Amino acid sequence: MKIVVADDSRVMRQIVIRTLRQAGHGGHEVLEAENGRQAVELVQTEKPDLVLSDWNMPEMNGIDALRVLRGAGNDIPFGFVTSEGSEAMRQRAEQAGAAFLIAKPFTPEAFDDALASVGVRP
Amino acid sequence: MSSMAAETHLPTNKEIRDLLSGLLGREVTLQPAAPLVVSPKKPASVGVYVDDSLVVRAVIACDVAFSAYAAAAIALMPLPATESSLAQNHLQETLAENLYEVLNVAASLFNVGNAMHLRLLDLHPAGAKLPGDVLMRTLTLGRREDLTLDIAGYGTGRMSVILT
Numbered sequence: 473m474k475i476v477v478a479d480d481s482r483v484m485r486q487i488v489i490r491t492l493r494q495a496g497h498g499g500h501e502v503l504e505a506e507n508g509r510q511a512v513e514l515v516q517t518e519k520p521d522l523v524l525s526d527w528n529m530p531e532m533n534g535i536d537a538l539r540v541l542r543g544a545g546n547d548i549p550f551g552f553v554t555s556e557g558s559e560a561m562r563q564r565a566e567q568a569g570a571a572f573l574i575a576k577p578f579t580p581e582a583f584d585d586a587l588a589s590v591g592v593r594p
Numbered sequence: 595m596s597s598m599a600a601e602t603h604l605p606t607n608k609e610i611r612d613l614l615s616g617l618l619g620r621e622v623t624l625q626p627a628a629p630l631v632v633s634p635k636k637p638a639s640v641g642v643y644v645d646d647s648l649v650v651r652a653v654i655a656c657d658v659a660f661s662a663y664a665a666a667a668i669a670l671m672p673l674p675a676t677e678s679s680l681a682q683n684h685l686q687e688t689l690a691e692n693l694y695e696v697l698n699v700a701a702s703l704f705n706v707g708n709a710m711h712l713r714l715l716d717l718h719p720a721g722a723k724l725p726g727d728v729l730m731r732t733l734t735l736g737r738r739e740d741l742t743l744d745i746a747g748y749g750t751g752r753m754s755v756i757l758t
Binding site for chain 1: 613616668669670691692694695698699700701702705711713
């Protein structure tokens with residue numbers, strides 16, 4: 473499987489990739505994006521199976537990236553990995569078509585549960 | 595509901611410990627300390643938190659030791675990576691980048707229940723010039739938590755969460 477990890481923080485991208493590995497998902501190919509615009513471009517050119525995206529990013533934030541993808545008819549599973557874990561944010565994410573929202577800080581178990589919910593297996 | 599005037603939430607010691615332990619993936623212990631007094635001789639990294647109208651509602655100040663240890667721990671960098679920052683009393687750039695993410699995630703400490711929603715606007719790394727208004731905010735008395743924290747495998751430093 474191919475997974476896009478979008479976060480403007482290099483260290484957080486590393487942590488997400490490390491946590492994926494700890495959750496038993498180390499075998500996937502991971503593509504990194506520094507903002508929502510890059511994530512959208514990667515989805516369109518690389519045809520990944522899943523996007524894991526931060527919410528607040530420069531250039532284009534995560535929710536706008538999701539809206540651009542859905543607006544273009546792309547229904548790739550899209551999950552947020554964000555420090556914005558409030559109920560209001562979860563509702564906004566769901567309404568925009570997100571499959572899940574993992575709040576930072578997170579555990580490998582949270583990743584495994586979220587990925588299993590969209591059919592991504594180790 | 596969200597239309598009601600919301601207050602800023604002052605996180606408890608337990609909330610701070612749980613967040614840092616989870617984020618850094620190692621044991622963090624803490625205890626109350628005297629208020630952290632930031633000055634040119636005792637520099638601190640200061641994260642500035644704003645509400646949805648960009649009004650500053652809180653700052654988090656970390657001394658050089660805690661800044662360096664937390665920044666190294668989040669990226670699994672070995673302890674020697676912190677030495678230069680500690681020796682120069684100045685947070686190195688790579689560590690500052692990592693600390694930004696620690697303090698970015700720490701915004702979730704404020705965002706509980708119906709409390710006012712805050713996000714990290716800016717980080718002033720320890721040793722860089724600290725704007726006067728930001729320095730003044732670190733000296734606000736009242737609703738604040740002043741802590742000594744130990745990050746297992748790294749070391750002990752100081753952190754203060756201050757509502758302004």
